[in-house]
Amino acid sequence: MTDQHLEDLDHDLEVATGTSGIDREAIFTAIMGSWPEQRALGRKVAATPDFWRDDSLSMAEHRERVLEQSHKLVAFGTPKLAFPESVGGGNNHGGNLAAFEQLALADPSLQIKTGVQFGLFGSAIMHLGTEVHHKRWLPDVIEMRIPGAFAMTESGHGSNVAGLDTTATYDEATQEWVINTPFRNAWKDYLGNAAKHGIAAVVFAQLITKGVNHGVHAFYVPIRDDAGEFLPGVGGDDDAEKGGLNGIDNGRLHFDHVRIPRDYLLNRYGNVDEEGNYTSPIESPGRRFFVMTGTLVQGRVSLDGASAVAQQASLQIAVTYANQRRQFDNTKSGRETVLLDYGRHQRRLIPRIATAFAATFAHDELLREFDAVFSGKGDTPERRADLETLAAALKPLSTWQAMDTMQDAREACGGAGFLMENRIVGLHHDFDVYTTFEGDNTVLHQLVGKRLLDDYASKFKGVDARGQARIVATQFAGKAFREIGLARLGGVVGDLGQSARSVGWLREPENQRALLEARVEEVIAEIGMEIGKVAKASADEQNAVFNANQNKLIDAARAYAELTQWDAFTRKLAVFEEGSETQRVMTWLRDLFGLSLIERDLQWYLLAGRLTAKRARLVTSYIDRLVLRLRPLAQDLVSSFGYTDAQLRAKIIEDDREEKRQEEANAYYEQLRAAGEEPKDERDIYRMKRGSRR
Structure with a gap:
């Protein structure tokens, strides 16, 4: 061309x-989208020093700082936005995520740890449980009094959720579920809050009753006591240092015939009565599975x-x-x-x-x-x-x-x-x-x-x-x-x-x-x-x-x-x-x-x-x-994206420091030239010599 x-x-x-031809305010409004107030609230968190990532910390210190920040975020109010009003929430699903997405600019570890706590662990209880579960656990989940893990992924099954090997077998005699990871590949893996801070987990397991496997369901399982020690039958490992997000205590969990009450099954889409009879409002096992996992799309x-x-x-x-x-x-x-x-x-x-x-x-x-x-x-x-x-x-x-x-x-x-x-x-x-x-x-x-x-x-x-x-x-x-x-x-x-x-x-x-x-x-x-x-x-x-x-x-x-x-x-x-x-x-x-x-x-x-x-x-x-x-x-x-220095915290652009350095250097050389003190460039002398020889 x-x-x-x-x-x-x-x-x-x-x-x-x-730059006068475009309306930056109009573009900024478009960027802020459908929940500008909540998105602005998330940006306010990202601009608050208490929530900033500190790169000088060790992994252990970073984990404790992010846990402390999670509690402070509760006081800020954003984690409550998506939960039902009946448990003190705001019932604002879109606004909740609009605020949550901005936390990456505070510290991605804080974003993901609170995402595990409220968006996975808490949301699983909310969407897969019923009102009795909501009243029993959600107030403490929302206030971070019950830090929790979301135990879906296994060492041997990541994307293949339907193929999970952890089992939850109903014992009619005691009216309890027996949670078991029968071999190493069935261990729950990569779980935020599992290595140290979590005291409970939503565990996904194959529901078995009366000799029939009804597919993957979710169960509320306590994993640690008040002293932070694993409960009987529960064990785990620390995933230790990772390629990023080291403010999160990712780890593994395994279960050796751990018993929980019958009503710890999150039973919105599948229930088992005292005699062990299974019922579900969704007859098709395949559709039931996709509905249950689909509730976690957030x-x-x-x-x-x-x-x-x-x-x-x-x-x-x-x-x-x-x-x-x-x-x-x-x-x-x-x-x-x-x-x-x-x-x-x-x-x-x-x-x-x-x-x-x-x-x-x-x-x-x-x-x-x-x-x-x-x-x-x-x-x-x-x-x-x-x-x-x-x-x-x-x-x-x-x-x-x-x-x-x-x-x-x-x-x-x-x-x-x-x-x-x-x-x-x-x-x-x-x-x-x-x-x-x-x-x-x-x-x-x-x-x-x-x-x-x-x-x-x-x-x-x-x-x-x-x-x-x-x-x-x-x-x-x-x-x-x-x-x-x-x-x-x-x-x-x-x-x-x-x-x-x-x-x-x-x-x-x-x-x-x-x-x-x-x-x-x-x-x-x-x-x-x-x-x-x-x-x-x-x-x-x-x-x-x-x-x-x-x-x-x-x-x-x-x-x-x-x-x-x-x-x-x-x-x-x-x-x-x-x-x-x-x-x-x-x-x-x-x-x-x-x-x-x-x-x-x-x-x-x-x-x-x-x-x-x-x-x-x-x-x-x-x-x-x-x-x-x-x-x-x-x-x-x-x-027009609208981020401030407090949100970006990139020293190369703070206070236009690079531009000031460039101007300082330019002023120095201009002063030398004006005073006739600028040294001659050897290359210019060399070119002049070559020209004179011709």
Whole structure:
């Protein structure tokens, strides 16, 4: 694409200059989302020194500090937000997570420890128990008088919850449950609060009564006495130092025929009477299992939000530093060049800003859906299933995005980025486990892929062979058309003339969406067809075909999550004043996000015939142009995230210290030049000598 062609682009893509054209307050309001008061409260916690991470502490000291902070947080009031009013809570599910997500900027260990206490242990009692359990335990859980562990994961079973090996067998003679981990692989593992502080646990185990296994259920199990010693039959280990989150006492638990009362079964979805008879309001064992585990989806929702926060914070640090730090006098002006004026630095950070906005806006929609389901205002089986799919799609994507963004931000700050005092590297360490916490990302995206396949297969239910053939023909008509080259020819004809015409095609939101959607639908259709061919084959053959397509399926699930973020970003554009500079800039960011995804998968789009070679080349050229146009606005955009020095606590950007150092150095050399005292550069003398010889 030539410079002249670039100049021919529509006038609304002219380079933005200055910072007065966009409404930072409007962008900040969009960032704060649907629960701004609660999110602001969470930011207030993050700005309070009592809750800050102290990097000078040993692991043992860090654990005790985080425990103390957890008690202080109770006094602050945010942990109560999600619990029922009947036990002193606020019954505000969305607001609770909006506040909780900000705790990562205080100390991620505090966020996750309180997430275990209130979001897992307490929520399990609330959602899986009944009113008798609520009254018996929740007031003490909310006040941190009962620190607890969430004992689901086992050493031998992580993502495969249905396959847990811990058993809870009912003893009719004593009307007790016998909790047992029969072998080492059945030990409960990686549990927050298990190594030291927890005095009880919600234990997930196979419920067995009258010789029948009714599947995984949850039980309240005391594990320590008042002196902090394990109760009889309970044992455990300390997971010790980890790659991050060392303020949490993660550990293992095992049970040797530990007995608990019959009513310690959290029996909202399954009950056993005194005689050992099992009943459930959900007849289907499979559906019962998914309903029970689905009540715990808030963990994934909260991690999605925390990951958006991590992206925002690391970018606000890195971009601010890049606008102050100077390296190399490329123009011989006597001033070195600001880092963000380098093309590669722009390409590294500015698309990440677009991604952070996309993740933030998609999370707010996920949070609203979560609140609708869990408040009861929109709790239907269909919406609950959709919520689970959406959370399983977005949590992996945003946690991966956060890790990639923090790594780029860390590197963009050079050696300073590797110092703990500048926050990014510490956040990166602590967030690393988020990619496997609350469900391994790859496994979650496989679940999403299976849901997409189920939706595809539903098109064929109740349809005869002729109707199925018609659906298949319709599904692949566009693909066949592209493969014979006619669509390519039409695309080439449409591209004739100015390159701006092809760029204009790429700018159209319906075309961007069609490309992103195709990356999902065509792949799912292809996999569905392959699996359909072996529908009547043996289980081994079906598994082999599925396994052969697993990688494509997971890629399609990620593409679905990315499309979800793009859609959310597009919908959010409507909140900005129509035709305003702010809406125009936010549209550029949306385009940058979508086209960056398309650029990453250009090979697929070319092979699928979705893009002509000319349009494919213009994707990168247009991205470069967008990055250049957004560069003058980068500082305003990251400042719109709204974090203060007290929340970021990155010394490289506090009080503009880097900019002041740069100005001090510049003033020194200017003074030398003005006084005629600046030493001559040997290289200049050498060049003059060489010139005189010629």
